[in-house]
Amino acid sequence: MISLTLPEHELDLEATLFSGQLFRWQRQDDGWLTGYVGTQRLCLRQTESTLELAETDEATVRHFLRLDELALGEQARRWSASDPLFASAWKRQPGLRLLRQDPHECFFSFLCASVAPIARISKMLQAVCEEASGEPLGPFPSLEALLTLRESQLRARGLGFRAERVVAAARKLAEKPDGWLDSLRGKPLAEIESELTPFPGIGRKIADCIALFSLDADAAVPVDTHIWRIAKTHYAPELRDASLTPANYERAASAFQRKFGPYAGWAQQTLFYQQAVK
């Protein structure tokens, strides 16, 4: 087993894993948390400023948690100094990081996420895994396995109108070259959005979730109903009586990006958490 010591407020593992970025991690006995990044199983536990790893190599964990890429504590101090709303959200819940997920799982996770609470998203994804691979809690099924799924089968498992989208999106993804989704990592956000939104069931919000949570687009701000409300009341008051049209989505996201800069997506996650999860 490996132990890492982290600076204070650099990571709150539990809050991070259950902040609605991903939906299939499990709480085990003794405080261990387990989940997959691609086919690799991770087993993590945090006690105060110590992070313990089991069954897992350190490099994989650092890459997944993005530990060496952003000194979150310092960044949060600067954001707190310039914004009272962020300051209060961070004070209540420091250490909320963004993770680097497997784009494949992230793609299908957020395809299932529209108008569903987190508990239901988890349940739907577990059903998808069980139907495609027989293992509800195993690694996320490959595209080949997902291609065997039928809409009727997924509807019977509670996916609702998302069932058709999952089947159609998998088919469309299969037409792309191998590794296409991974190759989007690091591309400009606008390019990622224009590549993803043609997929059935993927609009701008879900494209931004995939970009932010798995493709390193740190400035992406997925404007859901909660972030929209925060934008209207705090960062873009001129939108107070507006509705969430595509043009206003852009204005809201831009307001966050002006306020928080190239890592606006990270700030957004802390604000979102206070509003929607906790």
Next chain:
DNA sequence: GGTAGACCTGCGCCG
């Protein structure tokens, strides 16, 4: 460019 409806379902929630 913007508005209105439809679309599945729930260890759901409130009255």
Next chain:
DNA sequence: CCTGCCAGGTCTACT
């Protein structure tokens, strides 16, 4: 116990 509404949106048909 039951109706009605809401939940991390997207898409389509209209104005």
